[in-house]
Structure formats: C-alpha cells, structure tokens
Amino acid sequence: MINIAAIDYYLPENILTNEDIAKEFPEWNAEKILAKIGVESRHVASEDETPLDLALGACEKLFKTYDKNKIDFILFCTQSPDYFLPTTACILQDKLGLPKTTGALDFNLGCSGFVYGLALAKGLISIGLAKNILLVTSETYTKFLDKEDKSNRTIFGDGAAVTIVEKDDSKADYQFSVGTDGGGFQNLIVKNGGARHGSSEDARLFMNGPEIFTFTIENIPGLINDTLSKNNLTLDDIDLVIFHQANTYMLNYLRKKCGIPEEKFFIDMIHVGNTVSATIPIAIKSATDKGKIKQGSKVLVAGFGVGYSWAAGILEF
Known part of the structure; x- marks a missing residue:
C-alpha cells in the first residue's frame, strides 16, 4: 500500500556533550550520563534556528537523490512550530518551490508523531488525495528546557527528519x-x-x-x-x-x-x-x-x- 521511498535528516551544528553538562553540574560525570541515558552528545538548535530551518536542511540533503517535483502533499509534525499561525507546512511549500496544488498541513504530536504521520499518509493515499507525501518530523525541544534542568538536558536533542511516503500497490496493506x-x-x-x-x-x-x-x-x-x-x-x-x-x-x-x-x-x-x-x-x-x-x-x-x-x-x- 505504501512505501518508504527515501529518508534523510538534519542536525544543528551546535553540539552539547556530556562533558559540557558535567562542567555545569559537577555532581554528574560524563560516564554516569552515558550509562543512564545512552547518549554521549546531542545537537542543539541555535537561538535563531527553528524547526522550519531544520526541515529545510534535511530537504536539501534528501533532494540530492529524490525529485522534489513528485511531491504532492506535505505533512509537518512539530510541537515547536515557527508560529502559532500560519502552518509551518505552508511556508515549507513556498520555500521548496512546490506547486500551489500541493496539500500541506501541520499536526501537533511528539514521540508518536512519525508513526501517526505514516498512518495519515496512508489515509491520504488510500482516498486518492496524494501519491507522494513529504512527511516532516522536526523539533527544537531544547528551547523549552530550563538551564538548571540537568535531567532533561541530558536526554533531549534537536533535529529534523524528512521521509517520502509513496503509493505502492506491490506492498502489503499493513494496519496501524x-x-x-x-x-x-x-x-x-x-x-x-x-x-x-x-x-x-x-x-x-x-x-x-x-x-x-x-x-x-x-x-x-x-x-x-x-x-x-x-x-x-x-x-x-x-x-x-x-x-x-x-x-x-x-x-x-x-x-x-x-x-x-x-x-x-x-x-x-x-x-x-x-x-x-x-x-x-x-x-x-x-x-x-x-x-x-x-x-x-x-x-x-x-x-x-x-x-x-x-x-x-x-x-x-
């Protein structure tokens, strides 16, 4: 029913290491953070870097191998949108130079958002509204973290992934x-x-x-x-x-x-x-x-x- 035709992602340039965190909170050390969380370093968006910027960085990588002109719908999942309104997906359509016939919507979900996005993409494809969907998952949770919140600062990083979901009748019709x-x-x-x-x-x-x-x-x-x-x-x-x-x-x-x-x-x-x-x-x-x-x-x-x-x-x- 659907096929994952391509995936790429983009991470901000700024990197926060366990050593950096340990310098701020001496009661923790890098090895302890790694053992507890399973993370050595994470990427952190700069002050003026948004989910739209990260999504554009991921798209730039993706479109080196995938023809963007095939895209006919954008699904943009984020809980840290550039604006309350308008929809970030609409801005992305313009930034990418996609046709005005392209559908575009945001949806607000976090950790389950990618799988929900796949289900939404399947639905759009099944009713014939789209054939090649750009599913964007982009977050800058670190902008919500308190500087003194050592626990969450060890866990969360920023990043964007872009996934092409295509109609493919050769694939099984798996249910979500x-x-x-x-x-x-x-x-x-x-x-x-x-x-x-x-x-x-x-x-x-x-x-x-x-x-x-x-x-x-x-x-x-x-x-x-x-x-x-x-x-x-x-x-x-x-x-x-x-x-x-x-x-x-x-x-x-x-x-x-x-x-x-x-x-x-x-x-x-x-x-x-x-x-x-x-x-x-x-x-x-x-x-x-x-x-x-x-x-x-x-x-x-x-x-x-x-x-x-x-x-x-x-x-x-």
Missing part, C-alpha cells in the same frame, strides 16, 4: 494501531505559552520521568501485541524493531518485557539524543546505512510519549 490517554497530559507538558496560560516568557518543559516510564511499561507491550495480531504476524516474521528512541534504559526494559530478541532490536541515539518525533526516521536511516534494513525487510515501528499517545505499524522495505 494507535491509542490515547489524555489523562496523563500533565506529566509531559509545556504549560505556558498557549491559550490557557498565555505568557511565553516561562514556556518550560516539565517531565515526570517515573510516570512516563510507568505509562510506557503498562501500555506499549499491549500495543506491540495488538499491531502484530492485527496484521496476522508474530515477532518471528519481523526482521527489526525500532521504538521511539527515548533513552536506552527504558528501551532495554521494554524490549525484555515485550519478548523481543536483542538481535532484532535497534537502538542508536548515542550522538543524537531524544529528538522526539524525529527519532524513529533517524534510526531507520541509521539502520539502513548499517545494513540492518535490506530490501524486503519487515520493520515494526512504535512511538509513544507526550499526550499520552502511542502508535505502531509495520513497514515493508
């Missing part, structure tokens, strides 16, 4: 699984800056780590089982599993709880960190470059987090 529990919304939130708490001067990210961990462990094993069942598959049929790259401790705990063999599980966030909606496509690109994903591979992808929201699906390469 999604879910929502808005009752946990306050456990990962930027409270200020929106309509309810208007001042953006203190728009800072709050994350209740233990609650996020509990939510993940309670919901994601069922999501994986539901996705496999819905597609009449088992883990034996899957070549690789790529979860949202939250942190290595959580991922390894989840892997064991879901019964996923270590050799089928991909983690690669050591020099990137948690880039929110962009983690899965960045990991797919990395796994492909390392030969972990080949032609014909079946890859199970799952995103989960802020919202709470979660989504999973099967991709055939």
